[in-house]
Amino acid sequence: MKITDIKATTVTVPLEAPLRHANGCHWGRFVRTIIEVETDEGIVGLGEMGGGGESAEAVFRGLKSYLVGHDPARLEEMRFLISNPTASLYNNRTQILAALEFACLDILGQKWGVPVSEILGGRLQERVPFASYLFFRYPHPQNGEGEVRTPEQIVAQARLLKEQYGFTSHKLKGGVFRPEYELECYRALASALDGDRFRFDPNGVWSTETAIWFGQQIEGLRNDYLEDPVYGLAGMRRTREKVRMPLATNTVVVNFEQLAANVLDTAVDVILLDTTFWGGIRQCVKAAGVCETFQLGVAVHSSGELGIQLATMLHLGAVIPNLTFAADAHYHHLSDDVIAGGKFKYENGSIVVPSAPGLGVKLDRDKLARYAELYKRLGSYPYDQDPLRPGWTPTIPNNRWADPTDTRIPERILW
Numbered sequence: 001m002k003i004t005d006i007k008a009t010t011v012t013v014p015l016e017a018p019l020r021h022a023n024g025c026h027w028g029r030f031v032r033t034i035i036e037v038e039t040d041e042g043i044v045g046l047g048e049m050g051g052g053g054e055s056a057e058a059v060f061r062g063l064k065s066y067l068v069g070h071d072p073a074r075l076e077e078m079r080f081l082i083s084n085p086t087a088s089l090y091n092n093r094t095q096i097l098a099a100l101e102f103a104c105l106d107i108l109g110q111k112w113g114v115p116v117s118e119i120l121g122g123r124l125q126e127r128v129p130f131a132s133y134l135f136f137r138y139p140h141p142q143n144g145e146g147e148v149r150t151p152e153q154i155v156a157q158a159r160l161l162k163e164q165y166g167f168t169s170h171k172l173k174g175g176v177f178r179p180e181y182e183l184e185c186y187r188a189l190a191s192a193l194d195g196d197r198f199r200f201d202p203n204g205v206w207s208t209e210t211a212i213w214f215g216q217q218i219e220g221l222r223n224d225y226l227e228d229p230v231y232g233l234a235g236m237r238r239t240r241e242k243v244r245m246p247l248a249t250n251t252v253v254v255n256f257e258q259l260a261a262n263v264l265d266t267a268v269d270v271i272l273l274d275t276t277f278w279g280g281i282r283q284c285v286k287a288a289g290v291c292e293t294f295q296l297g298v299a300v301h302s303s304g305e306l307g308i309q310l311a312t313m314l315h316l317g318a319v320i321p322n323l324t325f326a327a328d329a330h331y332h333h334l335s336d337d338v339i340a341g342g343k344f345k346y347e348n349g350s351i352v353v354p355s356a357p358g359l360g361v362k363l364d365r366d367k368l369a370r371y372a373e374l375y376k377r378l379g380s381y382p383y384d385q386d387p388l389r390p391g392w393t394p395t396i397p398n399n400r401w402a403d404p405t406d407t408r409i410p411e412r413i414l415w
């Protein structure tokens with residue numbers, strides 16, 4: 001089988017409300033690039049990448065000269081063809097490789113009549129459990145709804161998500177307000193949902209001293225882990241020496257060099273595997289094998305997905321023997337998806353791993369066209385800027401916190 005064409009379409013899909021984080025904000029929607037890899041046997045594979053627009057589409061078009069005529073089964077060769085580690089110093093194509101790998105695995109699964117999880121070693125579980133992913137949110141700019149800013153609103157949002165989807169583990173994304181205020185929010189959450197489990201992630205924005213202080217304050221709670229309290233292995237190592245709970249990362253161990261460094265001088269206990277950041281599902285399976293060998297924990301990271309990437313996370317979660325934590329997903333904040341049959345459904349806090357050949361998802365052409373049109377109308381948004389804090393720079397460590405008494409609505413953002 002040979003690859004004959006690659007198509008890239010940028011879409012933007014609305015969120016229920018703008019999601020705030022330590023580096024800025026998702027301005028009420030996600031922008032994603034949907035990849036279609038075509039073959040001479042008529043099988044089409046789907047991939048997905050974060051961000052998009054003319055530059056991302058042009059990158060995929062530019063790679064046609066590399067890949068047309070390439071056998072999609074030769075995945076290891078494609079890794080070096082697209083993302084050779086020394087060439088990557090110049091072209092940084094890890095996430096592009098990931099989107100192409102998703103599509104090639106989708107092609108192979110369809111060709112061989114098996115789900116991608118069977119290609120990856122076979123599934124150990126039929127469902128992948130997820131954590132509720134709680135964000136501080138601005139109100140929806142048009143209807144004023146969906147705000148999450150106070151401890152009461154955090155608790156209400158968690159209760160609602162638990163009732164709707166059955167989550168028993170809850171992740172609070174912090175790094176937006178001063179740590180004392182976020183501690184109050186996290187404690188309120190843990191107190192309201194006593195018996196469930198919790199994790200906190202300020203996106204590496206604290207000083208090491210603040211990370212140690214915060215970690216010590218929450219030692220008595222039912223923490224899965226404290227995620228990226230500081231940015232950098234040295235700060236994580238110092239924090240880990242003084243805090244009695246596992247530390248997790250999706251930022252400072254995202255490749256095999258960093259994983260090796262962490263094995264040799266451990267700074268992080270739980271590695272959050274992201275199918276895009278690591279360059280594909282197979283790289284994550286390999287990394288999970290290293291973690292199994294050295295008895296590090298693993299979990300599945302979410303970098304803001306539509307259904308195609310969510311399918312890669314499900315197939316990954318199905319085949320990892322050492323997945324002992326609920327996975328993360330932004331998915332329940334989305335109002336829609338581009339896959340046929342509508343959004344994946346949560347049941348008892350988990351999602352069934354697709355069983356159809358390949359990734360097990362197909363495009364809804366009408367929705368793809370609709371959200372591609374919406375992207376053309378609205379364009380991209382600056383992920384690392386806050387719509388109501390112009391001029392703010394998210395330094396690391398940060399001390400320029402947002403004001404939790406600020407009730408403004410970001411009325412001028414495009415929706």
Ligand SMILES: [Mg+2]
Pocket residue numbers: 201203227228249250
């Ligand atoms: Mg994180």
